[in-house]
Amino acid sequence: MDAATASSTGITMEHLTVSYQTKAVLVDVSLDIPRGTVVGILGPNGAGKSTIIKSIMGFVPRDYGTVRVFGQPVADARGLVAYVPQRGQIDWSFPVTVRDVVTMGRYGHRRWYQSIRGEDREKVKHALDAVRMTEFADRQIGQLSGGQQQRVFMARALAQESDILLLDEPFAGVDAATERAIAGLLAGAREEGKTVVVVHHDLETAAEFFDRVVLLNRRVYAYGPPREVLEPNLLAEVYGGTLRKMSWNEEGEA
Amino acid sequence: MSAWLYNVFCEPWTHAYFVKGALGGSIIAVACAVLGCYIILRKMAFIGDAMSHALLPGVGIGYLVMNALFAGGFTAGGLLLGALIAALLTSVSISFLSNVGRIAEDTAIGIIYTGLFAAGVVILTRFQQHINIDLNHFFQGDIYGVSWADLWLSAGVAAVVLSIITIFYRHLTIVSFDPTMAASIGLPTRGIHILLTIMIALVCVAGISMVGVIMIVGLLITPAALAYMLTDRLPRMMGLAAVMGVLSVITGLYFSEWVNASGGGSIMFMGFLLFLVGLILAPRYGLMAAWLRRRRLVPQADLEDVLRWAYEGCREIEELPLDKRHLRKVARQMVREDLIDPGPLRKGCILLTDKGSQEAAHIMRSHQLWEGHLIRSGMSAEAAHEAAHELEHLHYRNVLVDFDAELEHPAKDVDGKPIPPAGSDG
Numbered sequence: 022m023d024a025a026t027a028s029s030t031g032i033t034m035e036h037l038t039v040s041y042q043t044k045a046v047l048v049d050v051s052l053d054i055p056r057g058t059v060v061g062i063l064g065p066n067g068a069g070k071s072t073i074i075k076s077i078m079g080f081v082p083r084d085y086g087t088v089r090v091f092g093q094p095v096a097d098a099r100g101l102v103a104y105v106p107q108r109g110q111i112d113w114s115f116p117v118t119v120r121d122v123v124t125m126g127r128y129g130h131r132r133w134y135q136s137i138r139g140e141d142r143e144k145v146k147h148a149l150d151a152v153r154m155t156e157f158a159d160r161q162i163g164q165l166s167g168g169q170q171q172r173v174f175m176a177r178a179l180a181q182e183s184d185i186l187l188l189d190e191p192f193a194g195v196d197a198a199t200e201r202a203i204a205g206l207l208a209g210a211r212e213e214g215k216t217v218v219v220v221h222h223d224l225e226t227a228a229e230f231f232d233r234v235v236l237l238n239r240r241v242y243a244y245g246p247p248r249e250v251l252e253p254n255l256l257a258e259v260y261g262g263t264l265r266k267m268s269w270n271e272e273g274e275a
Numbered sequence: 276m277s278a279w280l281y282n283v284f285c286e287p288w289t290h291a292y293f294v295k296g297a298l299g300g301s302i303i304a305v306a307c308a309v310l311g312c313y314i315i316l317r318k319m320a321f322i323g324d325a326m327s328h329a330l331l332p333g334v335g336i337g338y339l340v341m342n343a344l345f346a347g348g349f350t351a352g353g354l355l356l357g358a359l360i361a362a363l364l365t366s367v368s369i370s371f372l373s374n375v376g377r378i379a380e381d382t383a384i385g386i387i388y389t390g391l392f393a394a395g396v397v398i399l400t401r402f403q404q405h406i407n408i409d410l411n412h413f414f415q416g417d418i419y420g421v422s423w424a425d426l427w428l429s430a431g432v433a434a435v436v437l438s439i440i441t442i443f444y445r446h447l448t449i450v451s452f453d454p455t456m457a458a459s460i461g462l463p464t465r466g467i468h469i470l471l472t473i474m475i476a477l478v479c480v481a482g483i484s485m486v487g488v489i490m491i492v493g494l495l496i497t498p499a500a501l502a503y504m505l506t507d508r509l510p511r512m513m514g515l516a517a518v519m520g521v522l523s524v525i526t527g528l529y530f531s532e533w534v535n536a537s538g539g540g541s542i543m544f545m546g547f548l549l550f551l552v553g554l555i556l557a558p559r560y561g562l563m564a565a566w567l568r569r570r571r572l573v574p575q576a577d578l579e580d581v582l583r584w585a586y587e588g589c590r591e592i593e594e595l596p597l598d599k600r601h602l603r604k605v606a607r608q609m610v611r612e613d614l615i616d617p618g619p620l621r622k623g624c625i626l627l628t629d630k631g632s633q634e635a636a637h638i639m640r641s642h643q644l645w646e647g648h649l650i651r652s653g654m655s656a657e658a659a660h661e662a663a664h665e666l667e668h669l670h671y672r673n674v675l676v677d678f679d680a681e682l683e684h685p686a687k688d689v690d691g692k693p694i695p696p697a698g699s700d701g
């Protein structure tokens with residue numbers, strides 16, 4: 022597929038199985054995401070999409086299987102990964118400003134006894150500019166619209182300057198302009214050779230944004246180029262038939 | 276008069292017990308308040324409560340062991356060590372219990388701390404003759420019996436806690452705010468949680484003998500919660516919480532002097548009253564602010580009526596058929612929205628700004644088109660005029676466009692007045 026990047030390993034999962042308490046959430050997930058590809062993860066609510074993202078960060082206990090980042094176990098690969106959490110996971114009344122949140126992106130670059138430097142502040146400024154949030158820099162994060170909040174976390178990921186970007190539903194609830202802006206950032210990341218994993222819900226735009234798509238519902242149903250994967254029969258199987266009512270048939274509403 | 280003032284406010288400071296109480300209480304209140312900010316942001320309040328109670332067996336056993344080893348010496352060290360071990364045990368067993376079976380975390384906390392507390396009560400009562408810690412003291416503390424050892428201990432603990440929070444400010448903040456991200460950049464989230472637990476244990480041990488177990492939890496939670504109502508910046512929240520904590524201690528001590536009540540109780544009671552005052556008066560998140568915001572709201576329809584009345588030029592307030600007080604409220608709101616000019620308003624006259632004129636033109640147009648539409652639909656001119664006063668507030672652009680087409684783009688209304696052009700409000 023991507024002849025140029027297929028040789029270098031990005032993120033590899035082998036037989037990954039994860040459960041919370043007794044409930045298996047991911048079963049035997051094997052994926053090979055080459056360095057420099059932009060991959061979309063699609064699947065119904067509760068499919069385990071966020072769990073996959075967290076397992077790449079080593080944040081969920083594995084029952085079985087391995088996750089490697091650039092060939093290393095995740096525990097050794099910390100700091101290579103930037104993460105944009107799903108909206109619902111953030112306490113929006115936490116007393117931090119937009120600038121504070123973006124500055125967190127620089128913490129990984131400083132040891133615990135080192136302070137944040139001018140160079141870091143410069144990068145924070147650039148990241149804020151890139152998502153056009155500079156004028157809101159001193160707002161508390163709860164006092165922003167949903168789309169603006171999403172952009173703040175994108176800026177934090179940019180400020181991290183990491184080789185891997187993990188984005189959990191960055192397009193959820195954003196308007197057309199913000200969607201274009203985020204898509205632009207994804208394209209920019211691809212150009213810089215970053216490996217990007219995006220949890221996504223919109224089938225229409227998936228083909229446009231991603232090199233490869235994973236169809237997930239506890240197991241991997243399909244993985245490959247969007248044109249092969251986003252196939253009505255497969256989708257119906259993964260989404261349990263509910264999709265017929267959705268926009269895929271271009272009738273009715275989601 | 277001045278003698279009275281002196282007696283009420285200054286005289287207490289001439290007593291060493293009062294000064295020591297104020298000093299020790301303030302030191303521990305500052306440490307608690309700053310630490311408390313993280314506790315409430317991480318929603319660990321119940322853990323703090325549990326931790327403080329679960330210290331009892333640790334304190335008891337520590338005392339017994341030290342007593343047995345050194346025959347009465349070094350008990351302070353034994354208490355501290357025992358309390359720390361108990362705190363760690365509490366923390367570890369809570370997270371263990373809430374990760375096995377089907378027990379939720381709050382349930383686990385309830386089970387563990389009552390269990391450990393009960394163990395402490397058993398130990399204390401069984402070895403009553405060997406341990407001189409009494410339960411009443413554990414609950415209430417003795418702010419007027421602060422010893423030099425208590426003072427040094429609290430100063431040491433406060434120094435340690437404040438230094439840790441200063442040094443690890445970034446780490447504590449990010450782990451509290453976004454633990455997943457914190458883990459992804461390699462921060463030990465579990466370790467930081469344990470660090471917080473240890474700090475809670477430290478302030479509890481240092482504070483319990485002064486203010487007692489329930490009040491120490493109060494000092495951890497209440498000033499921080501009050502500060503949280505007052506600001507949106509974490510460093511400022513910490514500073515404000517510290518001020519509120521010290522304020523509770525000082526006012527509490529005065530109060531207990533005046534009414535001759537328990538010191539620990541008075542301190543926390545004052546902290547609680549301060550919180551209530553903050554809850555009511557906080558500028559942005561307080562009850563009063565919400566009430567004022569609601570009070571200032573005026574019905575959009577009244578506002579639009581005033582706009583239409585003032586459309587044709589300056590109108591005297593007296594002319595308008597609205598209750599005068601209500602009208603003034605509406606007018607103030609319109610000034611805030613930059614619809615009318617505040618200058619003439621002071622002379623009792625309503626003059627629209629440019630923005631106001633544009634909006635007024637739109638309402639006017641709506642009124643006139645509705646009137647035309649209703650007459651065309653067969654209503655009498657008089658009835659149509661009345662109804663249009665109500666219906667003009669339904670001024671969706673698309674509705675007006677339809678009416679305009681239906682009436683073949685009239686330039687004048689039924690009375691021959693010109694209809695303002697569409698889109699004149701931008």
Ligand SMILES: Nc1ncnc2c1ncn2[C@@H]1O[C@H](COP(=O)(O)OP(=O)(O)OP(=O)(O)O)[C@@H](O)[C@H]1O
Binds near residue numbers: 041065067070
């Ligand atoms: N911390 C947790 N403890 C217990 N169960 C969990 C936990 N986190 C997730 N789950 C369960 O695991 C399953 C997968 O969750 P996950 O968050 O990965 O889904 P998702 O695909 O991201 O869903 P969504 O589209 O709603 O975000 C769900 O059934 C959820 O209830």
Ligand SMILES: [Mg+2]
Binds near residue numbers: 070071072107189
């Ligand atoms: Mg999710």
